[in-house]
Amino acid sequence: MKKLAAFILSSTLVLSLTACSSDQQEQTGNGGADTSNTSDTAAQPALDGNILIAYFSVPETDGTDTVAGASRVVVDGEVLGNNQYIAQLIQQEAGGDLFRIETVQEYPGTHDELLDFAYNELSENARPELSSQIENLDDYDVIFLGYPNWNADLPMPLYTFLEEYDFSRKTIIPFTAHGGSGFSGTIQTIQELQPEATVIEDGLEISRNSVPDAQSDVADWVAGLKG
Missing domain, CATH: 3.40.50.360 (Flavodoxin domain)
Structure with a gap:
């Protein structure tokens, strides 16, 4: 039973760490997209239009x-x-x-x-x-x-x-x-x-x-x- 409990606890920790890593990657990706959009807006040329x-x-x-x-x-x-x-x-x-x-x-x-x-x-x-x-x-x-x-x-x-x-x-x-x-x-x-x-x-x-x-x-x- 002790071995089974240890195995279950170990598996739970691995799944939890994997989920956290996935969340962090998604947030980093979104942050990168937002930064890119902001930069594009700031770099918009003044001579835009008639x-x-x-x-x-x-x-x-x-x-x-x-x-x-x-x-x-x-x-x-x-x-x-x-x-x-x-x-x-x-x-x-x-x-x-x-x-x-x-x-x-x-x-x-x-x-x-x-x-x-x-x-x-x-x-x-x-x-x-x-x-x-x-x-x-x-x-x-x-x-x-x-x-x-x-x-x-x-x-x-x-x-x-x-x-x-x-x-x-x-x-x-x-x-x-x-x-x-x-x-x-x-x-x-x-x-x-x-x-x-x-x-x-x-x-x-x-x-x-x-x-x-x-x-x-x-x-x-x-x-x-x-x-």
Whole structure:
């Protein structure tokens, strides 16, 4: 009887250990599957869907040629605003449609007058009326958004733009040509104005002095967004 009891106890322990081992393998397998799914989601490229490249750009008109620090660049004899040029480079690399954010009012073309005008708008917390409208916003999933850094802030027409449109469930990818301040706090401002959108924080910031030679930088940046 003692031998029989010992045999039964031994068999029970073996079956119990086998069951535990099987359970552990199943849990490990499920955990691996969940981790893989999470990784795939995190690695999802930003450029997923139809693309709109919206930009605000005010090319300065001082003189006849571009100079260091100007907000314009000459391409094949055509004078373009810095952010307008970058928008075109992005379109070359990513495709999509271009949309220029324009206002009813005209901005001064000379550098000093433009600085004063922009500062006064900021002081007054102005909302300049837009003269251009996106007719088919629902058709787009990804919005590249370009603008100059004025007074370490968004240009006031960008406030109008971001308050007039609802970019919920869309991806916003900022880019800027700046005079040394980069994005300042503008990406956070976009996040506050569009809390239901996905705002990519790794935007493209190009010094205005480097805009004419920005093609390779834009290409590398867009390639990174494609994943």
